Amino acid sequence: MVAELPDEDFAQPSGCKGWLVRDLVCHLVVDAQDVLNTLVTPAESLAGARAMLEEIAGAAFPGSLSDADALLIGTGRRAPTESERAALGDWGGRLPLFLG
Known part of the structure; x- marks a missing residue:
């Protein structure tokens, strides 16, 4: 869908105030890459990602x-x-x- 957009459409305002279509597409792609990287990283990185998510949420996931x-x-x-x-x-x- 995005690949079919003409170049000039990327410079148009998006539905998000202050964001161009280009900004929004880049934001979504980077977020998707971050999620994929998190899901395929070694255990040490998973613990760090969990800690970051808990910090953002202001609460810890159950130890279980x-x-x-x-x-x-x-x-x-x-x-x-x-x-x-239940836990x-x-x-x-x-x-x-929802991050980003």
Whole structure:
């Protein structure tokens, strides 16, 4: 869809105030790359990504969730199971977090 846009369309305002179409497309691509990189990184990086997500959220994921599961659930890549939902409690109602 984006590849079919003429160059001049990228300089047009987007639906987001102050953002051109080019700005919005770049933002979405970078966010998608960040998510993909997070999901395929070694365990040490997953722990760092989890800590960053918890800092943004202002709350910690339950210790019963692995770093990978916390990131998948926290970013909406998968829904929590019933037991994970119970462990998340009221905090689970704020998920997924949308970053960017």
